[in-house]
Structure formats: structure tokens, C-alpha cells
Amino acid sequence: MKVVITGGAGFIGLRLARRLLELGHLIDSSGEERAITKLVLNDIAEPSVPLPEDTRLNFLPGDFGEPALLDQLITPDTGVVFHLAAVVSGGAEEDFDLGMRVNLHNTQCLLESLRALETCPRLVFASSVAAYGGDLPEVIQDDTPLTPQTSYGGQKAITEFLINDYTRRGFLDGRALRLPTIVVRPGKPNKAASSFASAVVREPLQGTPYACPVAPETGVWVLSPKQVVESFLHAERLPAETWGFHRALALPGLTTTVQDMVDAMRAVGGEKVVDRLSWEPDPVIERIVRTWPVRFAPKRALDMGFEADAGISQMIDDFVREELQGQVA
């Protein structure tokens, strides 16, 4: 069975790829365990790190909305697709046309190519808590309506509706996870409005000064890179009946604040690390971030066996161990 990851050169895509190669199998549309014989990573960007040496693994560069590329990417042996590719929140807000093209139009092309297989392949989609927003209850419940306040959040919500209908019709077997903010991401700050949530600890721990664009009391709903990958795998493995009609849910996460993260970083790296931080509020980022919810009661996800992380300190420790080889700068 072939497995595809869109956005496969991204940090989470690569992590998921390594985990899939290690596992060696997934569940196909018939509910049977199948060996992964091919794993294709698609991305518009080249991977920033060398890919694992593995004969099953291929990288297919290009735009997943291009018909010619889709013909190569989605072939009759494709049993499972992890759809992670997206223009991030800040990018989709800055360039409406780009966000609509990639996050909505291209995704529709992908759904159509999966439908054309007529094998009801499994699709795991990275949705986002940005699908919520505005005047929200104190704690988000499973039945809190989606009221996105950004183009990115709207595009994620719309994709969930499409996936629900494609699934109901038997065109594919979709599962959409509203991801918390992933912390700690390695790499560099990017255009995601949530970029600060990783950068505020990553940059100082790596020895780089960082100007945080939001206030210390800013709340964030977070999940670790490790746990998001496990959640994608768990979403894929669950039987269709367990999902039932509604194919989207908010993943369990942790409620934290920028200040909590800074305190946990101080515990690991001391005051010299914290001194690398400065505070330069950016009203555009703050406006977007303020629309995101920070407290959830993800009952359905917990009942279905999805798990949150143990705590923010653990998440920072994992980052130092996995990405900095245990060395704080």
C-alpha cells in the first residue's frame, strides 16, 4: 500500500514519515492492516534535512493542486493520505488569493483525485483550532460552533464540511483533527501567527535573541510534535464506525501561557536564556491570536483515545533532547 503525505517536507510531515517507516504498516479502507510499500512525501519546498535512507520513501516536489502532479501522487495503490500541506494562518491572511488557492481549491482537487480512485482511501486532514473564534464560551465543547475569524480558519472549516460530505458519500474515509498550536517546533520563525509559541522558547534556548510579538499573559492551547504525530496515526487507525458521521474533532491539548513557557525555559536554561527575550507586541499577530480559543473540553477525542501531553516542562525538555542534542546554548 502506498501512503502519501502532503506538506511532507515540513517539520511534522517529516516526523510523521519517520514514524511511518518505523511502524511499517497502517490500516487500509477495508480495515485490514497493510504493509507500507511506498511512502511519498509531496511538498512545494525541498526538505530542509536529508530524508531517511529507505527504499520505500520518495519525495515528489510540486504543487498538489496541479493535475499532472496529482496524477503521479494519487495512484490506484494509494491507501492512505495525510493532508498536511497548507498556507499558514498569517500567510493566508496576508495573501487571500494564495490561501484560497492552496487551502481550498487545491484541497478540492486532492479530494476529487481520491474520489476518482473509487477505493474509498483513508484521508487524515490537519485542521486547526483557528476554525473557532470570536465570541467563544470560556471552554470549547465538542458542539461549539465553528466561527472562524480568519481566512485560514474559514478554509479549514470549509474543508471539514467537504470531508464530511465526501465521507458520507463513500468517496473517501476522512478524519479531520483540529490541531492545537504545535510546541516546540524546530527551525525558524515563520508566517504562522502562532509562530511565537515555539520561537519564544526555541530561539533563546538556541542562543538567538527573540522579540516576542504577543504579551506574556497570552494563552495558548498546545500539543507537542510527538503527540501530534501519534494523533495522526491514531486517527488513521480508528475504525470508520468509531468516527461515525462527524469526521472532525478538536484534539486534546494543554492550556498554557507564554509566561508559563518562559518559566519552564528558565528551569532548563536559567536566567541567561530568558535574557535573550524582548517584548515587541505586533497588533496584527495579536489580533489573530486573540481570536483563538485556549480552553477545551475535548470529551469526544478523549473517549476515542486521543491523548494530550503530560506538561509544558516535558515538551521543552523533549525539544532540548531531540532537537538540541541536550545542549542549551
Added chain:
Amino acid sequence: MKVVITGGAGFIGLRLARRLLELGHLIDSSGEERAITKLVLNDIAEPSVPLPEDTRLNFLPGDFGEPALLDQLITPDTGVVFHLAAVVSGGAEEDFDLGMRVNLHNTQCLLESLRALETCPRLVFASSVAAYGGDLPEVIQDDTPLTPQTSYGGQKAITEFLINDYTRRGFLDGRALRLPTIVVRPGKPNKAASSFASAVVREPLQGTPYACPVAPETGVWVLSPKQVVESFLHAERLPAETWGFHRALALPGLTTTVQDMVDAMRAVGGEKVVDRLSWEPDPVIERIVRTWPVRFAPKRALDMGFEADAGISQMIDDFVREELQGQVA
């Protein structure tokens, strides 16, 4: 100012057109009252009745998703668009591709052509209570999440999300009304799964036998043709500030049952009319109709001045007077 009605050859489109010609003005994007100098009805079907003789009125046949047609339809003088054109519920369920093309893709083209004007035109969109569905609360509240169970309902919900984002960005000034089932529609039964709700009284009152595809106890949330037209006008006239961020709401209606409608018909036409009815449950129609809600607490709409009808008897009396010239067959 030019005003456009898509689906303008339909029953509601024509009724709205007559009312607009009578009124002679609407509110433009600046909030000013403007004379309607042109009223263009677009539809893929020819109007089934002669259009009113009026120099302001034009009929433009064709598919509103065609770029060449859109260039003619949406011109710089277009101040207001009523977007009524759609593949109906049963049709979109029967032909997925057709529903997606017309209800979603073509609507996106229309939104883009309005955006390209750069004048923030007002857009009134006919959404539907089919955007709700499934395991619903006894009474639908303003914050009940959209959980469509049909492709049609999904396409309506998605369009609401698009209109919200286009409005937030200032590309247009959108207002979406989730229409109850419109009763009594003149004409013939069509592919709308809700077709029975009018046919069950219209056909017998016109002297035609009718096999009702749903059981007498089937509940329906209804609104009259007259009141839906007034609601479209009211939606257009309300200031943008009154709408605020959320540009969609469920219109006030009446909760009735097929049996209530039959009883009201008996009061008007006697037993001989009721004898023209037979009961032939259609599982496909019943499945779709069962997913629709029948009780609402449309607080926000009522607060904003939208109104329901006085009662089902009045709605049937209006039909006999307006469409049958007072003569029951």
C-alpha cells in the same frame, strides 16, 4: 444602481423582481437609498410566465459560473445582488458533481466577480435550514452548530463561511438567510426534497391527484412566498453594523405538519380536495427530510426585525387568492 437576481426566473426570483420594481429603490454599499435603474434577472431556465413590462427589467439567460456571462451580469454599476440560483436539495443529492459545480464553484465565481468590482456591493444569499441536520436539539438556537447531512446543506453552509470571510475582508457586504421551506409554491413538483410541502396542498387545490412521499405527521418549518421576499428586502436594508460579524441567520418561520396543512386545506376546499391525496412514502425523500429541523428559536432574526407568517391557514388562503384567482378546483 443595477440590481441582479440569480435564479431570477424562479418563482421567488420573479416575485422578488416584481416587488423591487414596485419599490423602485434599495440601499447601496454606502448605506444610501438609490433608485433601481436596472434590474437584471439571470437564470439558466426561461421564465415560465411573461416578465413584467418595465424598461428597467432585463433577462440574461445562462450559467452564472461562466466568466463571459459574469462579465455581463456583474458590471461596475451593480450595487446589490440577490443570489437565489441553486441546484435544489434532491438534485444536488442525486448529482453530486452538478451540485458542487453550481452551488459551490459557480457561487465562488460570483463572489470573485463581486470582489473584483472593489465597491463592496451588497449580497443577499438564499441559504437553507438544510445547513442544520442530524442529532439536533429539540429547538434550534442561534448558536446551534451547522451539521448538514446532505450535499446541498453542506454547500449552503460552506457558502455562508465564504460570505463571512469575503465580508470581513470588505470584498462585499454579505447577508445570508437560512430559508425555511417555502409554502405554498405554485408550479409543479420539482426535485427539491421539500417539494411535497407545497404539492400536498397545491396539487389537490388545483384538481390534481397527489401521492405524498412523506407521512402526515412529518414536521416542516415553513415561510410564505410573500414573507420570504420581504425578508430578502429587510436583509438588504439593514445596516452592516446591525449584522455585525456573523452574516448568516435562520429566518423566523412556523412549525407545522403535513397533517396541519391538509386540515387547513380541508377548511378551504372541503373533503373532495383532500380525497385527491394518497400516501406513498419515498424512503430517499423521507431520509433527507428527517434530517431537517422543524423547531427554531430565531431570537437574533426577530431582534433584527425579521417576521414569520401569521399561520398556515393564511398561507393557504393567500395561495388560493394569488395563484388560483380564488378558485379551488
